[in-house]
Every structure is written in C-alpha cells, then in structure tokens.
Amino acid sequence: MYSLKCIECDAEYSKDAIIYTCSKCDGLLDVIYNYSSIEIDMDKLKTECPSVWKYAKLLPVKRVPVTLKEGGTPLYKCDRLAEKIGITKLYVKHEGMNPTGSFKDRGMTVGVTKALELGMKKFACASTGNTSAALAIYGAKAGVPVIVLLPAGKVALGKIAQALMHGAKVLSIRGNFDDAFALVRILCYQENIYLLNSINPYRLEGQKTIGFEIADQLGFRVPDRVVLPIGNAGNITAIYKGFKEFKILGITNSLPKMIGIQAEGSCPIVKAIKSGAPEITPEGNPETIATAIRIGNPVNSKKAIRAIRESGGTAESVTDEEILTAQKDLARLEGIGVEPASAASVAGLRKLVKMGMINIDETVVCITTGHLLKDISSVSEICEEPTVVDANIESIREAILRKVE
Numbered sequence: 182m183y184s185l186k187c188i189e190c191d192a193e194y195s196k197d198a199i200i201y202t203c204s205k206c207d208g209l210l211d212v213i214y215n216y217s218s219i220e221i222d223m224d225k226l227k228t229e230c231p232s233v234w235k236y237a238k239l240l241p242v243k244r245v246p247v248t249l250k251e252g253g254t255p256l257y258k259c260d261r262l263a264e265k266i267g268i269t270k271l272y273v274k275h276e277g278m279n280p281t282g283s284f285k286d287r288g289m290t291v292g293v294t295k296a297l298e299l300g301m302k303k304f305a306c307a308s309t310g311n312t313s314a315a316l317a318i319y320g321a322k323a324g325v326p327v328i329v330l331l332p333a334g335k336v337a338l339g340k341i342a343q344a345l346m347h348g349a350k351v352l353s354i355r356g357n358f359d360d361a362f363a364l365v366r367i368l369c370y371q372e373n374i375y376l377l378n379s380i381n382p383y384r385l386e387g388q389k390t391i392g393f394e395i396a397d398q399l400g401f402r403v404p405d406r407v408v409l410p411i412g413n414a415g416n417i418t419a420i421y422k423g424f425k426e427f428k429i430l431g432i433t434n435s436l437p438k439m440i441g442i443q444a445e446g447s448c449p450i451v452k453a454i455k456s457g458a459p460e461i462t463p464e465g466n467p468e469t470i471a472t473a474i475r476i477g478n479p480v481n482s483k484k485a486i487r488a489i490r491e492s493g494g495t496a497e498s499v500t501d502e503e504i505l506t507a508q509k510d511l512a513r514l515e516g517i518g519v520e521p522a523s524a525a526s527v528a529g530l531r532k533l534v535k536m537g538m539i540n541i542d543e544t545v546v547c548i549t550t551g552h553l554l555k556d557i558s559s560v561s562e563i564c565e566e567p568t569v570v571d572a573n574i575e576s577i578r579e580a581i582l583r584k585v586e
C-alpha cells in the first residue's frame with residue numbers, strides 16, 4: 182500500500198490521482214509506503230543480480246513493467262583514481278551503463294509503467310537531453326507518443342539523436358531548460374498529457390534503486406559518502422530515499438552523507454547550503470560545459486536541501502576546467518567514459534579532499550550519471566587529434582616514436 186504526500190503541508194493523495202504537486206500548497210509530493218506491510222525475502226535479495234525491478238516490492242506499481250533491463254550498473258573499485266585524489270576506498274557507480282546511457286532510464290521505466298497504470302495516452306517532458314532519450318525509448322516500447330521540449334542549441338548531439346531515432350516529437354525551444362519546463366507543465370495540464378520530469382514523484386521511485394544497488398553491491402553495507410552531480414536535484418533525493426528505506430526495513434544499519442556537486446556557473450543549491458538559506462534563489466542565466474546540470478531553478482531543490490542537511494552532507498561547486506580534468510582522469514586512470522556533468526562528482530570529491538573535508542579512509546561512492554558517447558564535444562578540448570600518417574610502416578613507426586617521446 183502506498184499513497185502520495187505533500188512534503189510541505191502533509192496533505193495526502195490517492196495513488197490513482199494524476200497530480201504532480203500538492204493542489205493545496207503546490208508543494209512537492211513524495212510516495213509513502215506502509216513499510217510494516219512490506220515483506221522482503223532476504224535470501225532472494227542476497228542472491229539475485231541487481232536491477233531496478235529486483236526491488237519491485239519497494240516500487241509503486243503493480244502492472245507488468247515496461248522495461249529494457251535498466252539498472253544493475255557496475256560499481257567499480259577505483260584504486261588508481263583514489264590514489265590521485267588522496268583517499269583509499271573509492272568506488273564509481275557508472276550509470277552510463279543503462280539502456281540509453283544515463284540513470285534517467287531507472288526513473289522512466291517506473292514512471293512510464295505508472296503512466297500506463299493511470300491510463301495515460303501521451304507522454305511529455307522538458308529535458309537537457311538525457312530525460313528525453315530515456316522517455317523516447319520507453320514510449321517506443323509501450324507504443325505511446327512522446328513529446329520532448331529541449332533548450333535550443335544547448336543539448337548534446339548524441340542525446341538529440343536518441344530522442345529522434347526512437348520516434349519522439351522533438352521541439353527545440355528558444356529558451357533555457359527552466360523555460361522549457363515551465364511550458365511543458367502548461368502543455369501537460371491543458372492537453373491531458375502525462376508529465377515525466379523529475380517533479381513526478383514516481384520517477385524518483387525508480388531512481389532510488391541506485392541507493393539499493395550501492396548497498397547491495399557492497400554486501401549490504403553503506404558507504405560513508407555518496408557524491409553526485411545535481412541539476413534538478415531529483416536524483417540526490419531519490420538515492421537518499423533508497424538508503425533510508427533499506428535502513429527502515431532493517432536491511433542495512435546506517436545512512437551515507439549525501440554530497441551534491443554543481444557547476445560554478447549554475448549552483449543555486451550550493452549557495453543555499455553554504456549560506457544556510459531555507460530555499461534557493463533561482464539563477465537566471467546558468468552556464469556550464471556540463472549541459473545536463475545547466476539548470477538555474479532546480480525543481481526538486483526543497484527535497485534535495487532536506488536530504489543533504491538531514492544526512493549531514495554538503496554541496497560544492499566546481500569549475501568547467503575541474504570537470505574536464507576529472508573527465509580525463511576517469512577515462513585514463515579507470516577506463517570509465519563519462520559525459521562532463523558526470524565528471525562533476527569526481528571533480529567535487531577532489532576539491533573536498535583537498536579542502537580537508539573528507540578523511541583518507543572513508544568509503545566514498547561517486548556516481549557517474551551519463552555515458553561519454555552522449556556528448557563528445559569536450560573530447561577536442563581534452564585530447565589531441567588523431568595523427569595522420571602515410572600508409573607505410575616507416576611512417577607509422579616514426580609517428581609512434583614521436584608520441585612516446
């Protein structure tokens with residue numbers, strides 16, 4: 182049994198309501214469960230491979246899922262990167278290994294399944310790219326039309342390609358993400374289209390499985406810290422909820438400190454956390470190379486600020502240059518190819534270690550949210566161009582020796 186509850190005024194709504202925010206106070210909604218009625222089969226939990234639907238008993242749907250086998254992403258132990266950063270126990274949870282190459286698939290498999298349960302016949306979202314790619318594949322799988330609104334000129338080509346190829350109707354808005362989001366809310370309301378941005382609490386239910394999987398993959402132990410990039414700040418909220426639920430159910434016995442990283446040119450949550458303000462002040466012109474987190478008015482900021490503070494965590498900003506360095510280090514020290522936003526987690530961790538905010542022997546999990554091939558525009562800033570040589574062995578030998586010098 183579950184229902185929806187406003188995080189501000191505690192108003193409750195039925196699980197059958199088509200509603201995204203509280204109709205009394207416009208507060209964000211959370212899915213709440215009666216945990217005492219949920220029975221977890223521990224033998225199954227300990228033997229089955231991680232995936233979103235492994236944890237179906239903790240997900241708010243009954244219907245057969247619309248799934249493309251999301252989740253179950255690798256948790257890599259990263260000793261070379263750890264050494265460079267100056268800690269000893271570093272893991273990277275590579276969410277780029279999901280079906281469309283980002284964690285958004287976890288939220289969408291649950292959100293779209295719920296949408297069908299609610300009888301909705303059209304789906305839409307505003308997106309910096311990855312949300313649109315994820316919605317497009319589940320719309321395709323379910324046979325339901327998808328409309329996506331993207332900020333014109335600010336979405337990585339790989340992501341647009343995915344939305345187009347999977348058959349979404351793609352609209353490029355002359356405005357930024359925040360403008361596109363305001364418009365898609367109106368569109369969904371007026372046209373009876375189901376809204377699948379992370380303001381939709383069911384999407385976050387899918388994403389909380391990242392928290393479940395981290396604990397699962399560490400042998401049902403909880404890391405000291407989880408570090409991730411934040412944009413609309415749904416994911417940090419969702420992951421923390423996952424850890425909380427495992428603790429409530431007695432599967433684990435502690436919680437991680439949640440660390441959110443934003444880009445310097447787009448960091449309203451960092452400013453709120455550092456100043457102790459109760460709410461964010463939206464930023465009108467967010468700017469960063471990490472387009473997936475180029476968001477000035479994060480939709481889930483109230484939930485995220487609570488999660489960060491309650492967990493004893495923090496938020497930090499990093500420069501685009503620090504992001505690019507971290508992207509290169511992940512690629513070259515660990516073989517993990519990520520898009521720039523994802524590298525913000527590692528850049529932020531490095532900064533916090535340098536500042537003396539993290540002990541050398543803490544267990545830290547960084548989340549890399551999206552795959553390198555999503556956005557290859559930063560490659561030319563980091564890497565040399567391929568060396569062109571004549572088609573003979575002498576030229577090749579000469580070119581190799583030149584490189585090795």
Ligand SMILES: *Cc1c(COP(=O)(O)O)cnc(C)c1O
Pocket residue numbers: 283284285311312379410411412413414415416417473474520522523550551
């Ligand atoms: C969506 C996204 C983020 C930000 O996640 P939020 O839940 O909006 O905070 C970070 N990185 C990538 C690659 C994303 O696609």
Ligand SMILES: [Zn+2]
Pocket residue numbers: 187188189190191192203204205206207208
């Ligand atoms: Zn309310």
